[in-house]
Amino acid sequence: MSEEVTVLEEVTVLLADDHHLVRSALAGLVDSADGMRVVGQAADGAEAVALAADLRPAVVLMDLSMPVLDGVEATRQIVAARADAHVVVLTSFSDATRVGDALAAGAVGYLLKDCDPRDLIAAVRSAAQGYAPLDPRVARALLPATTASPADRLSVRELQVLRLLGKGLANKQIGRALGISERTVKAHVGHVFRQLGVTDRTSAALWGQQHLPDE
Incomplete structure (x- = not known):
């Protein structure tokens, strides 16, 4: 009697950072994680764009400050060429302007380089699954200093999406x-995740259930 084995899809990762030591450390971390593999390394933004097109990685870990082409523009070009690209920024900058520019360019996540290695690996897995990993410190930087409810910053459509998240619907079901x-x-x-300061669907759904009035 043969034994059935469940094979998980491998998460391929492209690293983009102009510091060789940083790339080497990241490569060691990612390659040592179960079900992950670094498929390419880029030393500047232009190289990242070219490798992303050629290798089609599941996730691109993107530094912001790089020569030739910065991380924001590289992200914009990668996402423009491939709509389903998952770019996660990994940088030392947490100011709202840089964060906003990166997310506007199409990055699905934003992490700081001093984050816990376990959080980094979890964020890569999350991004590969279609979620939006965001360092809590970055989320706070995006929120304006106001006592207004985060719901006030959501559009009517985003509120509809949040309500359906609370009902446990997947993205495809929400779209339908x-x-x-x-x-x-x-x-x-x-965008809902960023405005609420959460990093996963469960937290967003709970927030909606607790703060949104019944329809």
């Missing part, structure tokens, strides 16, 4: 219910 594409739903979910 609202008559929009799954990619558009993903963008709305990422």
Whole structure:
């Protein structure tokens, strides 16, 4: 009698950082994680764009400050060429302007280089699965100094998406219910996460259930 073995899909990763020592350390960390493999390393933004097109990695870990082409523009070009690209910024900068520029360029996540290695690996897995990993310190930097509810910063459509998240619907189901594409739903979910300061669907759903009035 043969034994069935479940094979998990490998998460391929492209590293983009102009410091060789940083790339080497990241490569060792990623390659040592179960089900992950570094498929390429880029020393500047232009090289990252070229390798992303050639290798089509599941996740791109992108530094912001790089020669030739900075991380924001490299992210913009990667996402423009491949709509389903998952770019996660990994940088030392946490100011709201840089964070906003990177997310506007299409990055799905934003981490700081001093984060716990376990959090980094978890974020890579999360991004590969279509979620939006965001360092809590970065989330706080994005929130304006106001006592207004985060719900006030969400559009009507985003509130609809949040309510459906609370019902446990997947992105495809939400898209079908609202008559929009799954990619558009993903963008709305990422913005909802950032505005609420959460990093996963469960936390967003709980927030919605606790703070949104019944329809």
